[in-house]
Amino acid sequence: MTAGRIIFLNGTSSSGKSSVARELLDILDDGVFFHLAVDSFNAMRTKRALGAEELESALRRTRMGFHRSIAAMAEVGNDIIVDHVLSEPWRLLDCLSVLRAEDVLFVGVRCPLEELLRREQARGDRPSGLAAHQYDLVHRHGDYDLECDTSTSSPRECAERIKEFLPLRPSPTAFARLRDRYLSSGDTPDATIGQM
Template sequence: MTPGRIIFLNGTSSSGKSSIARELLDILDDGVFFHLSVDDFNSMRTRRELGPREFDAALRRTRLGFHRSIAAMAEVGNDLVVDHVLSEPWRLADCLTVLPPEDVLFVGVHCPLEELQRRERARGDREPGLAELQYGQVHRHGDYDLECDTGTASPRACAERIKEFLPRRPTPTAFSRLRELLDQDRMPRR
């Protein structure tokens, strides 16, 4: 069985990852793609109030389970569009460990901080300042196959750029290069 392709969108909250993912599902015509979102996984969690330690532990388990769900879906041949916030080094390290690096197109989704803040206020469903907290973290690893900026391009334009790039994935991929750094212990895991 041929493993599925993974288009992995990484960016801060409100950067436009989900909007790009929806556009990709509309325009990708060479397979059946599924959108897996970390926000959707979070929304499946119990609604009862959790203390800080319990919440942190649940959040970590949710992320670990999300990463393994991506791997399982791709392993059986499903093509995926993943949107995630790699705001802590261990999240990327875990993804590099469980996902097949040669099957991942790693896309950095950027947006100017002022625009992120405006989007957060307009949405009203995000913790104010969340994107700002994540801003200096999510792209710290510094290596992507492709990058897009939703401050200057529409989600549709970003999706079209990704679609055009998908058949021309580089060898080695960004995930392969980052995995090598991880294996050499030159990449933070915590």
């Protein structure tokens, strides 16, 4: 069985990842794609209030489960569009350890901070300052197969670029290069966090 392709969109909150993912679902015509978003996994969690330590533990388990769900879906041949925020080093390292690097097209979804703040305020459904907090964190690994800027291109234009680039994935992919950089020593993701 051939593993599915993974289009991995990484960017801050309000950067436009979900909008790009919806456009990709509309235009990709050479397979059956599923949009898996970390926000959707978070929304499945119980609604009762959790203490800080319990919440942190639950969020970590949720994200680890999310990563493994992506891997499981792709392993049996499903094509996946991932919508994620890699704002903590361990998240990227965990993805590098569970996803097949050669199947991942890693896309940086960028947007200037001032536009992120404007979008965040207009949305009204995110904590104020969330995008600003994530801004310097999500792209600090510095390596993508492709990048798009949603302040200068519409979600449809970004999706079209990704569609055109998908069959041209480089070898090695950005995920393979990042895996070599961070995990080649055989360290576990937790042991490598300090190196990022």
